[in-house]
Amino acid sequence: MTEHLSEHDVRDIAEYVRIGLTDDEVEQMTVDLNAIIDSLRPITEYELDGVEPTFHPIGTLSNVMRDDMVVPGFSQEVALENASKTQDGSFLIPSILGEGGDR
Amino acid sequence: MSAVRSLEEVLVDWEAVIGLEIHAELTTLETKMFCNCKLEFGADPNTHTCPVCLGLPGALPVPNRAAIESIVLAGLATNCDIEKRSMFYRKNYMYPDMPKNFQTTQGPVAFCMRGHLDLDVDGPAAKERYQLDKLAVGEERENIIRTDSGYKAHVGITRIHMEEDAGKMVHLGGGEGRIAGATHSLVDYNRAGTPLIELVTEPDLRTPEEARLFMQKLRQIYLAIGISDCSMEEGSLRCDGNVSLRRRGAKEFGTKTELKNMNSFKNLHDGLAYEICRQAEVLEEGGQIYQETRHWDPTQKRTIVMRVKETADDYRLFPEPDLAPYDLSDEFIESVRAKLPELPEQKALRFAQDFALSAYDARHLVEHRETAAFFEKCMQLAGADAATLSKPIANLIINDVTAYLNANEGVVLADTQFTPARAIELVRLLADDTISSKQAKEVFSAVMEEGLDPAAIVEARGMKQVSDTGAIEAVVDGVLAANPDKVEQYKGGKTGLIGFFVGQCMKEMKGQGNPKVINELLAKKLS
Numbered sequence: 106m107t108e109h110l111s112e113h114d115v116r117d118i119a120e121y122v123r124i125g126l127t128d129d130e131v132e133q134m135t136v137d138l139n140a141i142i143d144s145l146r147p148i149t150e151y152e153l154d155g156v157e158p159t160f161h162p163i164g165t166l167s168n169v170m171r172d173d174m175v176v177p178g179f180s181q182e183v184a185l186e187n188a189s190k191t192q193d194g195s196f197l198i199p200s201i202l203g204e205g206g207d208r
Numbered sequence: 209m210s211a212v213r214s215l216e217e218v219l220v221d222w223e224a225v226i227g228l229e230i231h232a233e234l235t236t237l238e239t240k241m242f243c244n245c246k247l248e249f250g251a252d253p254n255t256h257t258c259p260v261c262l263g264l265p266g267a268l269p270v271p272n273r274a275a276i277e278s279i280v281l282a283g284l285a286t287n288c289d290i291e292k293r294s295m296f297y298r299k300n301y302m303y304p305d306m307p308k309n310f311q312t313t314q315g316p317v318a319f320c321m322r323g324h325l326d327l328d329v330d331g332p333a334a335k336e337r338y339q340l341d342k343l344a345v346g347e348e349r350e351n352i353i354r355t356d357s358g359y360k361a362h363v364g365i366t367r368i369h370m371e372e373d374a375g376k377m378v379h380l381g382g383g384e385g386r387i388a389g390a391t392h393s394l395v396d397y398n399r400a401g402t403p404l405i406e407l408v409t410e411p412d413l414r415t416p417e418e419a420r421l422f423m424q425k426l427r428q429i430y431l432a433i434g435i436s437d438c439s440m441e442e443g444s445l446r447c448d449g450n451v452s453l454r455r456r457g458a459k460e461f462g463t464k465t466e467l468k469n470m471n472s473f474k475n476l477h478d479g480l481a482y483e484i485c486r487q488a489e490v491l492e493e494g495g496q497i498y499q500e501t502r503h504w505d506p507t508q509k510r511t512i513v514m515r516v517k518e519t520a521d522d523y524r525l526f527p528e529p530d531l532a533p534y535d536l537s538d539e540f541i542e543s544v545r546a547k548l549p550e551l552p553e554q555k556a557l558r559f560a561q562d563f564a565l566s567a568y569d570a571r572h573l574v575e576h577r578e579t580a581a582f583f584e585k586c587m588q589l590a591g592a593d594a595a596t597l598s599k600p601i602a603n604l605i606i607n608d609v610t611a612y613l614n615a616n617e618g619v620v621l622a623d624t625q626f627t628p629a630r631a632i633e634l635v636r637l638l639a640d641d642t643i644s645s646k647q648a649k650e651v652f653s654a655v656m657e658e659g660l661d662p663a664a665i666v667e668a669r670g671m672k673q674v675s676d677t678g679a680i681e682a683v684v685d686g687v688l689a690a691n692p693d694k695v696e697q698y699k700g701g702k703t704g705l706i707g708f709f710v711g712q713c714m715k716e717m718k719g720q721g722n723p724k725v726i727n728e729l730l731a732k733k734l735s
Binding site: 121123160161162163166167168169170171172173174175176177178179180181184185192193194195196197198199200201 | 237238239243244245246252253254255256257258259261262270271272273274275276295302303304378379381390391392393394395396397522524527529531532533534535536537540
């Protein structure tokens with residue numbers, strides 16, 4: 106088996122996806138992930154000369170657009186239906202430290 | 209830490225390198241970017257949502273054609289190349305304001321690439337850099353051209369890409385809605401999925417004043433093409449700044465910080481100015497600038513650290529599989545180009561040429577669409593006199609009207625009693641010497657307050673200017689006879705006394721004497 110991912114890579118990935126792993130689990134996960142990547146090896150063995158790269162999974166479709174017209178969506182009640190906690194028409198969530206993206 | 213040296217002092221030794229990232233919400237559209245939910249600022253929370261903008265499993269996004277048209281229009285108005293082939297990407301991150309856990313944005317190729325705007329930096333605005341350029345020996349900037357009153361700066365636009373806004377969060381339990389110390393947060397997804405265009409400039413700006421002018425010019429353009437209401441207060445136009453310093457003459461860029469929360473033109477300028485001074489102080493003390501995000505606090509007048517970027521963020525950007533790529537046709541691009549209105553810069557050029565105005569006056573007239581339209585209406589009414597009345601009308605709008613609107617917040621010109629017809633009447637009264645320029649100001653105020661025509665006000669107040677030479681001559685003779693000592697001094701060389709004589713005559717005539725006639729008669733009699 107080739108080592109595609111190191112234990113260090115696996116720790117990084119675990120952090121991205123917010124999964125806490127013990128040292129033992131990191132070790133086992135590294136073995137498992139490398140085995141999964143190995144199983145994809147046949148893909149690299151296809152003869153692909155002259156095949157155009159697929160740059161988007163949606164084949165030949167392009168320029169799909171809709172008109173700028175309002176269609177009513179959810180009422181506030183429906184929008185909040187699945188929320189475990191609400192307040193004043195809003196979703197109530199525990200405090201979050203840090204910030205989001207770079208919008 | 210407080211910045212001790214002034215910006216002017218700091219910029220003698222250091223060159224500031226500034227780039228901006230400007231987000232504009234496409235508020236003039238009816239619906240969101242990828243769903244048919246209504247766009248509405250200030251609606252009850254969570255009343256404009258659907259499976260798409262709430263990120264419910266299986267919901268499929270469909271782009272709003274009007275949003276794509278808007279960004280292409282923005283690109284054409286800012287000299288960008290329109291990329292026919294581009295696509296949407298997923299920018300992955302976890303945060304409660306983004307229920308899908310990714311923001312739909314664009315990848316390496318955006319709809320608009322490689323644009324530019326040229327800034328006219330003159331008047332007091334040129335000071336921040338103009339004098340400094342003279343100080344910086346051997347450093348002639350490549351992107352500026354000297355002009356009579358300042359300089360023109362060429363500012364590159366890297367790209368404008370299409371994306372969507374996030375929801376709104378209100379933090380509870382901390383001070384003043386701030387996240388620090390908050391125990392809970394409220395989330396409203398009405399704004400989630402609002403079409404947003406992000407413009408990124410090249411690091412071509414060198415002073416806070418240039419940054420402010422860029423932002424103002426871009427705002428005027430966006431307003432002219434009608435894609436956004438561009439309210440910095442309500443957040444539909446937002447600006448982040450990247451700032452770094454390097455020693456004058458150095459080629460390498462320094463470490464940059466990213467500045468947020470500059471939600472007015474003044475805050476944009478002051479935040480950047482503060483950050484430049486802060487960085488200079490740190491560097492001069494042998495310290496190090498960290499790549500971090502800082503928050504401008506206008507009440508404390510300082511920037512504070514929001515987040516340190518230890519490693520590059522990994523957003524795992526990949527093509528959005530649920531959205532088809534774009535291959536825009538020439539027809540589509542040309543149909544958008546046909547909607548491109550006259551831009552403020554072109555309008556100013558036309559005003560200057562057609563109505564013999566200075567470039568400076570013309571630029572001020574087009575700063576607001578309303579005043580530009582008002583001026584144009586006046587010129588139509590002026591007919592054959594347009595060329596002679598253009599300058600006094602321009603002065604009236606730039607000085608009196610602007611001062612009035614600034615003093616009465618929230619009032620727009622159309623709401624006032626001042627119409628183009630009344631403006632023309634007023635400057636005609638001034639032009640034919642019926643009233644003095646001082647009286648004109650009084651008439652202007654009276655029109656605003658009483659809603660009467662200028663001629664009626666002049667009549668009612670009996671404020672007609674006396675231009676009759678015989679009547680004025682009598683007053684002039686009287687004033688000269690009453691001040692023989694001053695007349696001697698004048699003839700002895702103290703010509704500045706002319707102002708005293710004019711003042712005395714005006715006083716005698718209760719301000720209604722024609723100053724031009726008074727001056728002429730005084731000059732004749734004193735020679």
